[in-house]
Amino acid sequence: MTNLDLFAEPAPADGAGHARMLALHGLLHQYAHQYYVLDAPSVPDAEYDRLFQELQALEAAHPEWVTADSPTQRIGGKPLEQFAAVHHAEPMLSIRTETDTEASGAQAFDARVRKELGLTEADPPVEYVAEPKFDGLAMNLRYEQGVLVQAATRGDGETGEDVTQNIRTIGQVPLRITGQIPSVLEVRGEVYMRRDDFEALNEKQREKGEKTFVNPRNAAAGAVRQLDSGIAAQRPLSFFAYGVGEVTSAEQGGPAFSTHFGLLQTLKSWGFPVAEQVTTAHGAPELIAYHQRIGASRDQLPYDIDGVVYKVNSLVLQQQLGFVTREPRWAVAHKYPAQEQVTRVLGIDVQVGRTGKLTPVARLDPVFVGGTTVSNATLHNLFELRRKGVRVGDMAIVRRAGDVIPEVVGVVNSGPRASYVQNFRMPRTCPVCGSAVVREKAEVNHRCTGGLFCSAQRKQAILHFAQRRAVEVEGLGDKLVDQLVDGGVVNTLPDLYRLGLSALAALDRMADKSAQNLLQALEQSKQTTLPRFLFGLGIRHVGEATAKALARHFGSLDAIMDATAEQLLEVADIGPIVAESIRTFFDQPHNREVVEQLRACGVTWAEGEPAAQTPKPLAGKTFVITGTLPTLGRDAAKDLLEAAGAKVAGSVSKKTDYVLAGTEAGSKLAKALELGVAVIDEAAMLALLQESN
Ligand code: JCF
Numbered sequence: 095m096t097n098l099d100l101f102a103e104p105a106p107a108d109g110a111g112h113a114r115m116l117a118l119h120g121l122l123h124q125y126a127h128q129y130y131v132l133d134a135p136s137v138p139d140a141e142y143d144r145l146f147q148e149l150q151a152l153e154a155a156h157p158e159w160v161t162a163d164s165p166t167q168r169i170g171g172k173p174l175e176q177f178a179a180v181h182h183a184e185p186m187l188s189i190r191t192e193t194d195t196e197a198s199g200a201q202a203f204d205a206r207v208r209k210e211l212g213l214t215e216a217d218p219p220v221e222y223v224a225e226p227k228f229d230g231l232a233m234n235l236r237y238e239q240g241v242l243v244q245a246a247t248r249g250d251g252e253t254g255e256d257v258t259q260n261i262r263t264i265g266q267v268p269l270r271i272t273g274q275i276p277s278v279l280e281v282r283g284e285v286y287m288r289r290d291d292f293e294a295l296n297e298k299q300r301e302k303g304e305k306t307f308v309n310p311r312n313a314a315a316g317a318v319r320q321l322d323s324g325i326a327a328q329r330p331l332s333f334f335a336y337g338v339g340e341v342t343s344a345e346q347g348g349p350a351f352s353t354h355f356g357l358l359q360t361l362k363s364w365g366f367p368v369a370e371q372v373t374t375a376h377g378a379p380e381l382i383a384y385h386q387r388i389g390a391s392r393d394q395l396p397y398d399i400d401g402v403v404y405k406v407n408s409l410v411l412q413q414q415l416g417f418v419t420r421e422p423r424w425a426v427a428h429k430y431p432a433q434e435q436v437t438r439v440l441g442i443d444v445q446v447g448r449t450g451k452l453t454p455v456a457r458l459d460p461v462f463v464g465g466t467t468v469s470n471a472t473l474h475n476l477f478e479l480r481r482k483g484v485r486v487g488d489m490a491i492v493r494r495a496g497d498v499i500p501e502v503v504g505v506v507n508s509g510p511r512a513s514y515v516q517n518f519r520m521p522r523t524c525p526v527c528g529s530a531v532v533r534e535k536a537e538v539n540h541r542c543t544g545g546l547f548c549s550a551q552r553k554q555a556i557l558h559f560a561q562r563r564a565v566e567v568e569g570l571g572d573k574l575v576d577q578l579v580d581g582g583v584v585n586t587l588p589d590l591y592r593l594g595l596s597a598l599a600a601l602d603r604m605a606d607k608s609a610q611n612l613l614q615a616l617e618q619s620k621q622t623t624l625p626r627f628l629f630g631l632g633i634r635h636v637g638e639a640t641a642k643a644l645a646r647h648f649g650s651l652d653a654i655m656d657a658t659a660e661q662l663l664e665v666a667d668i669g670p671i672v673a674e675s676i677r678t679f680f681d682q683p684h685n686r687e688v689v690e691q692l693r694a695c696g697v698t699w700a701e702g703e704p705a706a707q708t709p710k711p712l713a714g715k716t717f718v719i720t721g722t723l724p725t726l727g728r729d730a731a732k733d734l735l736e737a738a739g740a741k742v743a744g745s746v747s748k749k750t751d752y753v754l755a756g757t758e759a760g761s762k763l764a765k766a767l768e769l770g771v772a773v774i775d776e777a778a779m780l781a782l783l784q785e786s787n
Pocket of ligand 1: 284
């Protein structure tokens with residue numbers, strides 16, 4: 095059974111066609127209400143899209159069946175009763191979706207545009223603007239005399255909801271704009287939540303034992319619809335502009351735009367965030383290249399996108415192309431593989447993490463999600479598992495976005511349950527080492543009490559220490575760690591550095607060459623930095639940022655190990671829980687022993703003076719790194735700059751002091767040149783560090 099069989103009923107031939115159409119009305123209305131109004135979708139987006147397209151196809155074959163209340167004839171859900179209704183001065187359009195995620199999706203669009211414009215093969219390629227398609231919710235921002243007077247959701251495209259109070263809480267939305275601006279300006283764009291903000295929000299909800307949000311878009315929609323703007327303000331939202339609604343005409347003194355790209359540049363100059371990936375593209379081949387390029391970087395973007403948008407650049411041509419019902423002929427959304435899919439839960443396993451936390455993990459009928467095949471997805475903890483009502487045998491919605499671990503976001507309860515459905519129970523003893531499992535009061539997590547007696551915890555501790563962002567032992571992955579720990583060759587971190595060629599070569603499937611490579615990688619990892627080493631120790635609550643702050647403040651490991659809780663609290667961003675955790679860690683004799691043995695094995699780093707005395711020559715300077723540097727990795731360059739007090743940001747703005755550019759630097763370099771920001775190469779950066787020392 096494929097994951098869609100639950101819903102799929104093949105479109106019947108003509109007689110049954112009408113009945114099927116009515117059934118689709120019912121389903122789509124129900125799903126749209128759950129999605130837009132209740133913020134509680136019961137099926138993945140891809141399934142909704144599929145049914146929607148089935149209905150569109152039926153209606154195309156039988157135009158006489160189309161009724162005004164068909165889900166295809168309106169765009170969103172009804173506005174909520176509690177918010178004032180806003181009639182849009184210009185209807186808010188939806189955009190046609192090209193679900194064909196292959197190159198042919200772009201070719202089909204280009205071919206339609208050329209045909210409508212009456213172009214022949216002899217004519218030059220059409221110029222388009224290509225932009226990422228944000229997975230958020232559409233918003234209309236109305237400015238009068240430069241002041242934000244109203245923010246409204248799309249609603250059904252004609253009438254939306256007045257959510258001005260909530261939108262005002264978004265830092266990226268200008269409350270007032272100045273310069274050569276039209277007296278009436280409506281800016282359209284997408285309100286969304288960044289992935290890291292979403293993860294942090296859900297983590298907080300999880301710790302409080304409260305309901306988590308299904309995905310960033312739902313979290314954003316929930317925040318926008320908060321009647322209490324105080325709560326909305328605590329939900330971190332972001333905004334990107336992609337178009338305009340009503341704008342004072344040129345005759346009345348408004349701007350005279352001729353291209354969509356020019357319009358976006360103008361919005362940017364007025365202070366609206368516009369995606370840095372926005373670019374012009376000529377003809378289908380460049381659209382395809384864009385779709386592939388953005389698709390390849392999709393996991394690295396800080397926000398979810400579900401596709402890219404192509405628009406005809408010339409506004410005159412846009413007008414010429416016009417609309418079909420509510421969809422412009424001059425624009426299309428070209429999708430990527432869905433980030434949510436439905437599949438069956440085959441079992442629920444329990445994994446033991448580095449800190450002993452027991453995580454229920456769903457074993458799945460493998461399914462293609464967000465560009466890869468997923469066969470396991472986290473259920474986080476027992477309470478979330480119960481809240482979501484996941485049982486073995488259920489059909490579950492699985493989500494994978496970015497490099498975040500795939501998770502089960504809920505179950506589909508419309509289908510029949512398998513006969514072998516069973517409830518999940520948290521084991522009372524650790525499935526790996528047999529130690530007792532406990533759950534502290536007011537804690538949502540169950541933990542194995544085995545500590546480093548538990549091989550699962552030892553394995554995770556080793557993997558944590560060896561990861562790229564810690565001391566980085568290249569090639570030491572989970573398979574190898576399993577072998578080393580299960581074989582009793584490595585029990586503690588220092589054991590890693592006592593490995594010899596013969597012990598390694600004795601391992602299953604370990605060729606001489608691989609053994610040598612591992613030894614070399616271990617040798618290389620000995621030369622590290624204090625923040626990496628500290629982070630690698632795996633002290634609870636000490637992430638990379640905290641490790642950096644500690645290293646900067648105290649300068650040496652001994653100073654940190656001997657610091658009192660009070661002294662630790664003096665470090666910016668370290669609170670009582672983190673201070674206590676660090677103190678407890680170094681109070682354990684065996685932890686100190688591990689540190690001493692690692693040092694004895696030759697693990698070293700340069701130690702500095704405490705922060706107060708080290709000069710911070712680049713303090714207050716902001717850098718952006720782009721492209722491939724000739725010798726330094728980007729992480730290494732970032733470390734060097736931060737050590738000198740500089741801030742390293744992700745995107746170029748007027749506040750950027752330097753852009754450090756390597757080869758194949760793309761839009762960030764272009765942006766720097768456009769804004770007149772200084773561009774330097776690696777050698778110039780190293781010189782800058784020397785000079786200012
Ligand atoms: O990013 C988006 N979700 C997005 C939606 C971008 C666009 O340029 C759009 C859109 C919806 C309608 N343009 C239109 C006309």
